[in-house]
Every structure is written in C-alpha cells, then in structure tokens.
Amino acid sequence: MVHADASNFTADITKEEAYQQVLYQAEGLFYEQRNWVCNLSNTASLLWHCYKSLPAPSNAVNWAGFYTLDPSSSQKQQLILGPFQGKVACQTILFGRGVCGTAAATKQTQLVPDVEKFPGHIACDGDTKSEIVVPIIVDDKVVAIIDIDCTQEHGFDEVDKKYLQQLADFIAKSCDWP
C-alpha cells in the first residue's frame, strides 16, 4: 500500500470507526519500527486526517500532536514540543501548567470543553476553544502526551477519551523512549 493512503478516511464513517482505523493503521505503520519520532510523526498525520474526515465539531480540530518529556530539563520537569500537524506551537510547557502540564503532572486525561475556564490555560493559539490531553505512560512515568485542540467548544467527548487512551497505551508500548 502507498503510505499516504493510510491518511485517507472514507466519508460518512462514525467517529468510533475513524478512531478504529487510526489504531489499525498505527499498528501497521509501527510494525518493526520503534523510533518514537518516526511513529509520533505518522500518528499526528493519522489523527489530523481522521478529524478532517468527520463532521463538526471534530473537523474543527486545529492542532493534533505530541509533547514529550524534555530531556534537557534538570530541576523542574517540563514537556517539549514533538511532532504535530497544525499551526506553530509553544516549545516547552512546565509540568502542572495549563491543560498539557496538568495531564503530565496528574497522569490523568484532561477533557476540557471550554479552555477559557481552565485555570492557567496556555493560549498557544487564540482560536482554540476546547482541548483533550491524554498522557502516555511507561513504567508509571509520563514520557509524552497526546494533545488535540478544537476551534469549537465541546469539541471532544467520552468517545475521544476512550480511543485516545487506547492509542496512548499502544504508543507507550510500541516505541523506544529516550
């Protein structure tokens, strides 16, 4: 199969079916490949094209990608920008700061229907109205997070949470982390 075809989602599929395709394609793309940069780059592309194939609010996703544990941070733990699709983003985020930092610090998925109401929200893009962040955990340590932003409020629900957590678990075990 031509690799780019993995990004093509059929019209009129449900969000559940689209996420199942993301998981299925990720499994194929990660086969015999554990390089985390390579795998996160392709997964960001899968997620982006998945959302763009769905009806609103999913097609209003304006950022899909990853932050990883910053290897250069000595004292305070922080996240550093990883592969993504969308507009330019903040380079680093301290654990505990904003939605991403809270997911990293608490090891808990953050499903945020209105980012303006989230204490300490970091506005990398003023257009972002809602967000979901899922930690990727290896041996009880956060190695990365999945971050998805949407220009509509209430852009994400329990279906997104369920499948992004499955994806996070798959990514966690399928890559070699620095």
Add this chain to the structure above:
Amino acid sequence: MVHADASNFTADITKEEAYQQVLYQAEGLFYEQRNWVCNLSNTASLLWHCYKSLPAPSNAVNWAGFYTLDPSSSQKQQLILGPFQGKVACQTILFGRGVCGTAAATKQTQLVPDVEKFPGHIACDGDTKSEIVVPIIVDDKVVAIIDIDCTQEHGFDEVDKKYLQQLADFIAKSCDWP
C-alpha cells in the same frame, strides 16, 4: 506573540517574502532552544503554512517535512521519518534511493520537476508530481534532509532552492543533533 500567529502569512506576498518570513520566524522560535525535534516540528508547520498562503504551484504542496539520519542503521546508512505536515509517509529511506536518498548520498539539493522521470523514485504518495530535497549538513555529514512534495509538476524553482538551502544552513547550526 501567540505562537500560532507565526503560521499566518499575509495574502499577496511573494514567494521570496514568504520564505523570508519563514527564516525570520524560525530564528525567533529557535531562540534558546536547540532541541531538534521541537525545532523541526515548528519549521515543518511554518513551511506548510507558507506554501498554503502562496498561489499555484506552491499552494499545491502536499507534504513538507524532514527525514533524519537513522541512529539505528548499523551497516547501510538510511534516513528515518522526522516531523512533517501532510499525509502519512514512508518510515525509512536508504541513502541513494529515490530523491531523498540521492540528496543524502550526494549532499546535493535535488530539484525534481517530474518525479516520474527520476530514477528509482519512491512513491510515498501517488499524488506527488514534483519534489525538492535539501540536505542539512553538519561537519560534512548529512544529519537530515528537508523534503517538500507538490501535486503539480514543476512545483519548485531556483527561488525555493535558494531559500530552502538558507533554511537548511540555519537549522544545521541551530540544533543539537543526536
């Protein structure tokens, strides 16, 4: 400045002006940040939005990103997928294979008006008709390549080559490479 604004290019600017903005924004985004994954991720976004702001053929760019030297390759040198924007892509490319592998092996920019006529072209995406690949060289060694694909033939010219080579030089000296 909100980070995402770096991806916003004014309408009606020339390709030269758009590339100058990419270089200017990259300089700002790389300030006090030498992490190569972070910097290549933001640069792929800058390039993507640069092309989308321009008239044809530039706005027909369908892939913009990077491959880097694969640290896991022991015998044969190969490239591995890095941060990008666009559809899912090939994970690894041997030095010497296709347009990317030729740029890596020869350390020379490959400006290819018609990929079908390039010996050994690797079709990651059948929609791609033309391509430009610029090596990123540190101490006479290829550490990465910039790869841009276009769905129109003759998508790139000497202006693209000039500015992408400037960008490659800037990236080479501004990141710590593995």
